[in-house]
Amino acid sequence: MDRTTAKGVLLILLATLCIVLMNTCAKASSVSHGPVEMVFYRGVVALFLLVPYMLANHPVGVFKTRRAGAHLYRSIIGNIGVGLVFWAYALLPMANATALLFSAPLFVTALSPVLLRERVDGARWMAVFLGFGGILLIARPSMGILNDRAAIVGLGAALCIALVDMALRNLGKTENPLTTVFYFILGGVIISAPHTLIAGHLPAGRMLPWMAGIGVFTVVQQLAKTAAYRHAEASFLAPYTYTAILWATLVGWLVWHEGVSVRVMIGTAVVVASNLFILRRAD
Numbered sequence: 001m002d003r004t005t006a007k008g009v010l011l012i013l014l015a016t017l018c019i020v021l022m023n024t025c026a027k028a029s030s031v032s033h034g035p036v037e038m039v040f041y042r043g044v045v046a047l048f049l050l051v052p053y054m055l056a057n058h059p060v061g062v063f064k065t066r067r068a069g070a071h072l073y074r075s076i077i078g079n080i081g082v083g084l085v086f087w088a089y090a091l092l093p094m095a096n097a098t099a100l101l102f103s104a105p106l107f108v109t110a111l112s113p114v115l116l117r118e119r120v121d122g123a124r125w126m127a128v129f130l131g132f133g134g135i136l137l138i139a140r141p142s143m144g145i146l147n148d149r150a151a152i153v154g155l156g157a158a159l160c161i162a163l164v165d166m167a168l169r170n171l172g173k174t175e176n177p178l179t180t181v182f183y184f185i186l187g188g189v190i191i192s193a194p195h196t197l198i199a200g201h202l203p204a205g206r207m208l209p210w211m212a213g214i215g216v217f218t219v220v221q222q223l224a225k226t227a228a229y230r231h232a233e234a235s236f237l238a239p240y241t242y243t244a245i246l247w248a249t250l251v252g253w254l255v256w257h258e259g260v261s262v263r264v265m266i267g268t269a270v271v272v273a274s275n276l277f278i279l280r281r282a283d
Contacts, residue, residue, distance in 0.1 A: 008232030011224045012240050018221035020098070020247040023089045024255065025213035030090030032207045033200070035083040038214060040196040041203060042082070043189035045215020050185065053223070054178055062176055065183065074167045074180065075187025081160025082188065088157050091150035094252030095260045098244050099138045099268040100154030105275045106131040107162030115166055124281050127274040134270030137263050177226045185218070238279055242272050 001009070026038050033041075054062055065071060088097045106128050112118040120128075139151035171180050203211040228237055245268055252258035 005232045005236070008228045008230075008237060009240055011228035011231065012237040013243060015221040015224035015228060016241050016244050017247055018217040018224065020094075020244055020251060022214055022217035022221060023085065023097070023248075024094070024251050025210045025217065026086040027089040027094065028210040028255075029203075029207055029214065030086065033203065033211065035086040035090070036192045036195045037200040038086045038211070039079055039083050039188050040192035040200070041211045042214040042218055043185045043192070045212055046185045046218045047182075047189065049216065049219045050178075050182060050222075053219075054182065058176075058178065062179055063182065065175060065179055067171065067175060070167065070171055071175075071180065071183040072187065074164060074171060075184050076191065077160050077167065078164045078184050079188035079191055081157055081164060083192075084153055084157035084160060088150065088154040091153060093258040093260075094248040094256070095245060095258065095268075096138060096264055097154055098248035099264060099271065100135065100151070101158050101161065102242070102245075102268070102271045102275065103131065103135050103155060103158040104161035104165065105278060106135075106271070107159050108165050109278050111162060111166070116169070121281070124278050127277045127281070131271050131274030131278075134267040134274065137267030137270065177229075181222045181226070235279060239276060242275075245272075 022042075026042075029038055085097075085101065088100065091097075092100070109120055109124055110128050113120055135155070139148060139154070168180070249260055252260075
């Protein structure tokens with residue numbers, strides 16, 4: 001591994017850790033704030049940090065776009081997904097929620113023939129089916145899964161992440177990644193503002209650092225991820241993002257004294273293996 005690639009690996013590991021820490025802050029904040037409020041305050045803090053960074057390192061043109069419709073779609077679906085992610089972490093142990101979100105690449109593969117007109121071969125379809133089998137293990141394999149709000153919220157979040165990933169394939173062809181991030185976060189603030197300003201309340205006391213942390217780690221992970229993809233290919237970096245399950249398990253144990261069942265570990269291993277097979281097959 002050369003030095004440039006190694007830098008990309010370190011950056012994606014940093015981004016992955018920050019995503020887990022962002023969700024940790026959201027889980028801690030859920031005691032006093034709902035998902036919509038967290039999306040709002042996350043965006044306010046993130047914009048406060050991101051906009052000066054963009055102005056200091058890029059021309060003003062970085063804020064310009066001719067693809068307002070595509071950004072609007074990405075922002076709506078993406079921020080619904082963020083809200084569902086925060087909700088999932090409020091309802092589930094850290095490791096379980098993280099493992100359910102790993103189903104996003106499975107949704108991408110399953111939906112790509114319809115939404116992207118991409119061909120999926122039989123081997124990858126088999127990996128998708130096996131991967132969702134692993135998800136059933138994580139979410140408790142029974143007919144009652146449809147009545148399990150936590151599992152449905154987690155899978156809904158993963159579906160939104162998948163839809164955003166597919167939208168980004170299109171946006172990435174013409175837009176600066178920072179432009180896309182800016183409009184995504186700005187859209188989240190606008191969408192969540194009415195509910196937060198009418199029915200929400202200001203973070204206070206011990207909740208303030210947790211709420212601020214959501215925004216801080218959002219910006220750091222976005223910048224680290226953007227920089228990582230400049231140093232190495234996405235397909236090479238993807239396996240390193242699965243370190244999220246290790247961080248989530250550790251944080252869940254240290255902060256909330258959460259354990260991980262054998263069922264969840266087996267299900268997670270199946271999902272990760274399925275995703276890695278699909279990734280390798282697609283190369």
